[in-house]
Amino acid sequence: MQPRSHFEALDAADPLAGLRQQFSLPPGVIYLDGNSLGVLPTRTAARIAGVVSHEWGEGLIRSWNSAGWIDLAARIGDKIATLIGAGPGEVVAADSTSVNLFKVLAAALRIARENDAQRTEIVSELGNFPTDLYIAQGLADLTGGAVTLKMVEREDILKTLSPRTAVLMLTHVNYKTGAMWDMPAVTQAAHDAGALMLWDLAHSAGAVPVDLRAAGADFAVGCGYKYLNGGPGAPAFVWAHAQHVERFWQPLSGWLGHAAPFAFTPDYQPATGIARYVCGTPPVLSMAALECGVDTVLAAEPLGGLAALRAKSMTLTDAFVAQVEARCAGMGLTLASPRDATLRGSQICFAHANAYEVMQALIARGVIGDFRAPDILRFGFTPLYTQHADVFDAVEHLHAVLSTGEWRDARYAKRNAVT
């Protein structure tokens, strides 16, 4: 157990501490939920006001060209590409993670089946974030059973790969526990089994170093509103390896993915490269906010970028585990994330029999994390804005909630929560 002065000293010595100035953190809040919704960047309000009043209000339709709206998908995609080991022109920002997953899953299945008609199975983890599983089920259902989804426990994933596996679809960092797959090793295992590898980077992009090309991955999607700080429901992103991207269309072949959208020809001809993964007209306000969010991560580049952010994240999460286990010993908390920082993302989870009520009591105190059914307290650490002192303060609140039985208050009784 460390005193607050220990954490204050870490903050004073933190070369990334200044990055926090990029954010509008509300007073009285210790925000440990950037893996659900990243904090508002200070630059965003002015940018959005400008998009609304100047670009839309004055520029009107002309702003598609004059304000570069038409380029947003590619421009933001190129920025995100630098954070995930993709090249320029390989990523677009578009739609939701779920919709993008449908695109790449359909593409991956088609490639796999064309290469080998026996490969009709999507393999994923039962504990994957549900939308990934639901989208795979929707696609399987649409094929009338020609494609199937096989969901197995995490520890059985690699042994489940078989000559029937078309694509292995995994989320790099598990949303509930923070456990992180070894991307190069798992990708290699998928390839060794003759399957394609599709990564969901929802809890990775902007939080941990990712190198999709070095890992040899085939497809990836990810989320704009978590560690990329793009705002509530920010558009997502999608990547396809250069060897796959132009092999054929993805099925959500909307007009802005056409080679010549303004020719208005009746036959679809896909754009070159990842541009064909754009579907309809993008929500410009939300896209602009996403760009502001991505820029907050890019601002760490001169300070060491994701490697430096990752180092700080590991310090923060290690410190949180140690402080909780010391300060709250015997209070019913069990670490539910990997103890080894290299095996997890930027979050820490503890199980507790009354996790829901405990989290509600914490939130009432301004310590904002998440509850995840059935018994998980989830705390996200965004190294761009989370301070070491936050670790100390959050644990003090947790101790108070548990030691006083504050969580038993009727105000904290169970109802649905939202990520």
Next chain:
Amino acid sequence: MQPRSHFEALDAADPLAGLRQQFSLPPGVIYLDGNSLGVLPTRTAARIAGVVSHEWGEGLIRSWNSAGWIDLAARIGDKIATLIGAGPGEVVAADSTSVNLFKVLAAALRIARENDAQRTEIVSELGNFPTDLYIAQGLADLTGGAVTLKMVEREDILKTLSPRTAVLMLTHVNYKTGAMWDMPAVTQAAHDAGALMLWDLAHSAGAVPVDLRAAGADFAVGCGYKYLNGGPGAPAFVWAHAQHVERFWQPLSGWLGHAAPFAFTPDYQPATGIARYVCGTPPVLSMAALECGVDTVLAAEPLGGLAALRAKSMTLTDAFVAQVEARCAGMGLTLASPRDATLRGSQICFAHANAYEVMQALIARGVIGDFRAPDILRFGFTPLYTQHADVFDAVEHLHAVLSTGEWRDARYAKRNAVT
């Protein structure tokens, strides 16, 4: 040909004239492109600033509940429902028109094929807005040819319906000419042929009275950023008739369409009703702007609603045709929209051999319409904010551009335009 005083008198007598005060129209602009991108409502800037700074910045993740973000899809959907003859709980705002079209087209095809395995054909119009055709092609491609798209000329649509037709997919008001289908009659013809009827209301919602239920339609989608004034790339909407909506899933079965999204169970169970047509997390900033836009249309309700807006629209468009044909006679313009106002939406198109350059010259003068390949000048009239005097002024500019040859200026040479 009428003098400006004639139009000024019409404005003075217009009971809807006050609705224009809802909008931030830039000075020096005559905006006849609300069918591409509706004008900024004055209320939107403050609403979005509040969503950004207060709801996101201060409320953070809590705003999903406390600010009602989780209800936006249904709440905005209910508002739109009143404009298109749908009931409460029958419409959601979500995704793009293209993505929503994929959902309902997949659903319609499945119903049709389950009823009759021979019905595997989507019938649509060659001149439909291309994204509708492209999405149908993407879906057909995904099925490996089990489903096909048959595109025919407008005049051949009804005679093309056959025992192979699964679904007739049409855009109610044609994006290029403004020609409007007789929704009840065409829907009946589709049903008489045993097909389902899917309407794209992109150029209808908020512009012309639509009564989906009275027409007996099966599915509909529509756009948020045209006559609904929801802002650039605003989310779209989707409707399914109550008899179809729960028959099975739509294939983009994302987590927010689940019956219990926060239970995080691995198996998809669709929500009741149209809520299952929600897929991923909605872009909240753009959703909030959409709601502000829809509210500008609802503000016409006490003044007669869409019937009154439609009457004004017909007056405006009839006046524009008459004024152009009188003032610009012999200048190479040919009406490309139906002359009968009851057969068209809220736009007027003229063909001109140098339409591109003419439109560029008009835009340079602040008269903003659209060029549509190969030779169409498109002018949209949004009765919420377009004045009768705008008709006079726009025609004066058009006359000046044509009579002086101003459009021949090199500045107006051809490049791509954007809708």
